[in-house]
Amino acid sequence: xxxxxxxxxxxxxxxxxxxxxxxxxxxxxxxxxxxxxxxxxxxxxxxxxxxxxxxxxxxxxxxxxxxxxxxxxxxxxxxxxxxxxxxxxxxxxxxxxxxxxxxxxxxxxxxxxxxxxxxxxxxxxxxxxxxxxxxxxxxxxxxxxxxxxxxxxxxxxxxxxxxxxxxxxxxxxxxxxxxxxxxxxxxxxxxxxxxxxxxxxxxxxxxxxxxxxxxxxxxxxxxxxxxxxxxxxxxxxxxxxxxxxxxxxxxxxxxxxxxxxxxxxxxxxxxxxxxxxxxxxxxxxx
Amino acid sequence: xxxxxxxxxxxxxxxxxxxxxxxxxxxxxxxxxxxxxxxxxxxxxxxxxxxxxxxxxxxxxxxxxxxxxxxxxxxxxxxxxxxxxxxxxxxxxxxxxxxxxxxxxxxxxxxxxxxxxxxxxxxxxxxxxxxxxxxxxxxxxxxxxxxxxxxxxxxxxxxxxxxxxxxxxxxxxxxxxxxxxxxxxxxxxxxxxxxxxxxxxxxxxxxxxxxxxxxxxxxxxxxxxxxxxxxxxx
Numbered sequence: 270x271x272x273x274x275x276x277x278x279x280x281x282x283x284x285x286x287x288x289x290x291x292x293x294x295x296x297x298x299x300x301x302x303x304x305x306x307x308x309x310x311x312x313x314x315x316x317x318x319x320x321x322x323x324x325x326x327x328x329x330x331x332x333x334x335x336x337x338x339x340x341x342x343x344x345x346x347x348x349x350x351x352x353x354x355x356x357x358x359x360x361x362x363x364x365x366x367x368x369x370x371x372x373x374x375x376x377x378x379x380x381x382x383x384x385x386x387x388x389x390x391x392x393x394x395x396x397x398x399x400x401x402x403x404x405x406x407x408x409x410x411x412x413x414x415x416x417x418x419x420x421x422x423x424x425x426x427x428x429x430x431x432x433x434x435x436x437x438x439x440x441x442x443x444x445x446x447x448x449x450x451x452x453x454x455x456x457x458x459x460x461x462x463x464x465x466x467x468x469x470x471x472x473x474x475x476x477x478x479x480x481x482x483x484x485x486x487x488x489x490x491x492x493x494x495x496x497x498x499x500x501x502x503x504x505x506x507x508x509x510x511x512x513x514x515x516x517x518x519x520x521x522x523x524x525x526x527x528x529x530x531x532x533x534x535x536x537x538x539x540x541x542x543x544x545x546x547x548x549x550x551x552x553x554x555x
Numbered sequence: 556x557x558x559x560x561x562x563x564x565x566x567x568x569x570x571x572x573x574x575x576x577x578x579x580x581x582x583x584x585x586x587x588x589x590x591x592x593x594x595x596x597x598x599x600x601x602x603x604x605x606x607x608x609x610x611x612x613x614x615x616x617x618x619x620x621x622x623x624x625x626x627x628x629x630x631x632x633x634x635x636x637x638x639x640x641x642x643x644x645x646x647x648x649x650x651x652x653x654x655x656x657x658x659x660x661x662x663x664x665x666x667x668x669x670x671x672x673x674x675x676x677x678x679x680x681x682x683x684x685x686x687x688x689x690x691x692x693x694x695x696x697x698x699x700x701x702x703x704x705x706x707x708x709x710x711x712x713x714x715x716x717x718x719x720x721x722x723x724x725x726x727x728x729x730x731x732x733x734x735x736x737x738x739x740x741x742x743x744x745x746x747x748x749x750x751x752x753x754x755x756x757x758x759x760x761x762x763x764x765x766x767x768x769x770x771x772x773x774x775x776x777x778x779x780x781x782x783x784x785x786x787x788x789x
Contacts, residue, residue, distance in 0.1 A: 421638075421646020421663060428628045428639045435626035438588060439640045439706065440614035441647055449649055 274396040278468055280508045281403035282461050285410045287488040287500035289457035292414050294486075295494035296423070297450035298430035302482040303344065303360035304458055306367050307337040309477035311459025313377055316386045316466040326389040330463030337459025338452045340367075345451040349444050364479050372474045382473025386466050399468045406464060407501075410457055415497045417453070426450065491539050493546025502547050510535065560596075560767055562760065564741040566709065569732065571752040571759035571773060572745045579765040580745040581623065584712045588620045589613040601709065615642050617708020623715050625699040627687045633698055634683040637670035638663070640705035666705075673701045676734075677727055693724035700728065704735070711740050717748045729755060749777065 290304045311333035318329040348359035372380045390398045417423060429436045429443050437443045466472050488507050493499025510531070539547070560583060564570050572580050585591040587598055589610035597604050600616055608616060628636050645651045645662045652659055674680040677697045682690060687698055700716060716728055732755060736742045746752050752759055753773045761769045761782050769776055776782055 417649070417652075420652065421644070421659060422649055422652045424631070424635055424639055425644070425647050427630060428636075431628040431630055432626045434590070435622060435628070436639070437611045438590070438614055438620060439702075440611050440642050441639070441644065442611050446647065453649070 271396055274400050276508065276512055277400050278396070278403045280505055281400070281407040282465050283485070283488065283504040283508055284407040284501050285403075285461040285464075286458055286485050287492070287504045288407075288410050288414055288497075289454040289461070290485050291489045291494060291496075291500045292417070292457075293451055293454035295489060295496070295499075296418050296426050296430065297447060297454070299345075299447055299451055300354065300357035301360040301451070302357065302479055303341075303364040304455070304485055305477040305479065305481035306364045307341055307455035307458040308462040308465070308481070309368065309371065309472075309474070310337040310340050311462025312466040312472045312477070313371065313383065313462075314459070315463030316383045316472055317376070319386050319467065320383070326467060330460055330467070333463035333466075334456045334460035337462065338456035341452050341455030342448060345448045349447050361479070364482075368474050368477060378473070380474060382471060382476075383466075384471050386470040386472070388470060389467055399464070403464055403468070406460065411497060411501060418497070487536060489546075491536065491546055493549030496546070496548045499546050499548040506535075506547075560762075560765075562767065564710070564743050566739050566741050567736055568758065569736045569742045569744060569756045571756035572743055572762060573747070573749070573752060573759055573776065574762035574768075578762040580762055581714055582765070583762070584620060584714055584743075584745065587613075587710075588618050588712060614706060614708075617642065617706065618710045618712065619703045619706035619708055620712035621699050621703045621714050621716055623718065625695055627695060627699060627702070629688050631687060632684055633674070633679070633687050633690070634667075634670055636687055636698060636702050637673060637705050638666055640702045641666050641669070642706050642708060670701075670705065673704050676704075676731060677701050678723070693720050693722070696720050697724055697727060700731065704731070709740055711735055711742045713742065713744045713746075715745055715747065717746055717751050725751075749773075753777070 286304065286308060293299050293301060293304070311330075313333075314336040315326075315329040315333035318324050318332060319326065322329075324332070344359060344363050345356065348356040371377045377383060388395065418426060425436075425441060425446060429441065429446060433443050484507070488503035489500050490503070491506065492501065492503025543549070560579075562583070572583070574580055582591065586593050589605075589608060589612070593606075597606050599605065600613075600618065605613055605616060628639070631639075643662070644666075645655070645659045671680055671683065674683055677700070679694060679697060679701070682694065682698075687695060690698065696716065696719065700713070703711065703713075711732075713732065716732070717725060720728060729751065732742060732744065744752065744756065756773055759771070759773045759776050760767050761776050761779075769779060769782060
C-alpha cells in the first residue's frame with residue numbers, strides 16, 4: 270500500500286512537471302531542456318530552508334517556486350533577446366552548469382546529495398498526507414494552466430506560436446510574453462521540487478540530470494503536446510506502465526529488460542501511429 | 556534593400572508603390588513598420604521620429620500592415636485572428652487577466668463588436684467561427700486586411716493585397732481601402748496590379764534597385780517609356 274501511494278505521489282509530481290513543461294514548449298513554443306534544473310532549484314531551496322531555517326514547510330515550497338522563477342527569468346531575459354533558438358543552447362548550458370555547481374558546493378551536500386530533510390508529517394499519516402497534497406497540487410496545476418491557455422491570454426500564446434512576426438506587428442510584445450510563460454512554467458516545476466524534497470527527504474544531483482528532460486518531454490509528446498490532459502495521461506502512463514510490469518512477477522534478470530522493451534515499443538508505436546499524442550489534436554496548416 | 560529613399564505619405568492619401576520584383580518595396584515597408592532597422596536616416600510619424608521604437612511599439616503607435624504571404628494565425632478561427640489584433644489588448648498581460656478580469660472582459664466585448672463590424676464590411680461575418688485555413692484564398696486575403704484594420708491607427712501599409720485576388724474580393728478590397736483613406740488614414744499600397752493602382756491611387760512612386768526613380772501621378776509613371784522598360788522589360 271505504501272509502495273502504491275509512493276507511486277501515486279510520484280505520478281502527481283510528474284503531472285505537475287509535464288504540465289508545466291507543456292506550457293513552456295507545447296503552448297509557448299519555447300525550446301528548452303532546462304526543466305529538471307528548475308525542479309532542482311525548487312527542491313534544493315526548500316530542502317536547505319527546511320534544514321537550516323525555522324520557516325514553515327508551505328512557505329519553503331513556495332520559496333522554492335519563487336527561486337526557480339527568478340532563475341528562469343534571468344535565463345530567459347538574456348537568451349530571448351538574442352533569439353528563441355538561442356534559448357535551447359542557453360538552457361542546456363544552464364542545466365549542465367548549475368548542476369555542476371550543486372555537485373561542487375559543500376552546503377548542497379555535493380555529489381552525495383542533501384540528506385535528512387526534516388519531515389513535516391510523521392507516522393502512518395505521512396504518505397496519505399503527501400498523496401493528498403501532491404494530488405491537489407497536480408489538479409491545481411492542470412486547472413491553472415487550463416485557465417491560462419483559455420481566454421484572451423491563451424489566444425495570445427497561440428497566435429505567438431503560430432506566427433510570431435505577425436503577432437508582434439499587431440502590437441504584441443512577444444519577448445515579454447515568452448519570459449512570463451517560461452517563468453510560470455519553471456516556477457511550477459520549482460514547487461514540484463519542493464514537494465519532492467519534503468516527501469523523499471533526500472535529493473541528489475543525479476535526480477535532476479538533463480535526461481530527465483527527455484523523460485518529461487516523452488510524457489508530454491505521448492500524451493499530446495499543447496493540450497491540457499495530454500501531459501497528465503503521458504505522466505500516468507509512463508510511470509504506471511513500468512510499475513504494472515513488475516506485477517507480472519518475472520524473474521529479476523528478465524524484469525528490467527522486459528520493462529525496457531515493452532516501454533520502448535509502446536513509445537515507438539505511439540510516435541508512428543499517433544504522433545499528435547493520445548489526447549492530441551490534428552493541426553491544420555495553411 | 557532600400558537606398559536613399561525619401562518619401563512622405565499624407566493623411567487621406569493612397570500612395571501607390573510600384574516597381575519590378577526586388578526593387579525594395581517590401582523592404583521599405585519592413586523599414587517603416589520596424590521589421591528592419593535602417594543603416595542611416597530616420598522615420599517620422601506625425602513629425603515625431605520613431606527610429607527607437609521596436610516593431611510592436613510602432614504597431615501600438617498606429618502603423619498597421621499586411622503581408623505578402625498573409626501570415627494568418629493558422630490554428631485559430633477568423634474571429635480569433637481579429638480579436639488578437641487591436642492596438643491595445645489587455646489580455647496580453649497575465650497580471651491584468653488575473654487581477655483585472657472585469658477590465659479584460661469589457662475590452663473583449665468591445666473588440667468582439669468591432670471585429671464583427673469589420674467582418675461585415677468585408678461581407679465575411681458568416682465566416683467568423685470558421686478556421687481561417689478552411690477559407691478560399693481570396694477570403695483569406697480579405698481576412699488579412701480585416702485583421703490589419705483592427706489597428707485603428709493613422710498609417711496603413713498594404714503589401715500586394717490584390718495578388719491572387721479577383722471578382723467580388725477585388726471590389727471589396729478596393730472599396731475598403733478607399734474608405735480607410737477617406738477616414739483620414741495615410742495609406743500606401745505595394746502592387747503589381749496596375750489597374751488597381753490606377754483606380755485607387757492619387758499618387759504613385761516607382762522604385763527599382765532600392766531607389767525611388769520617379770514620383771508623380773499614376774498616368775505620368777505609366778507614360779514614361781524608361782520606367783515601362785524597367786518594369787515590363789519592353
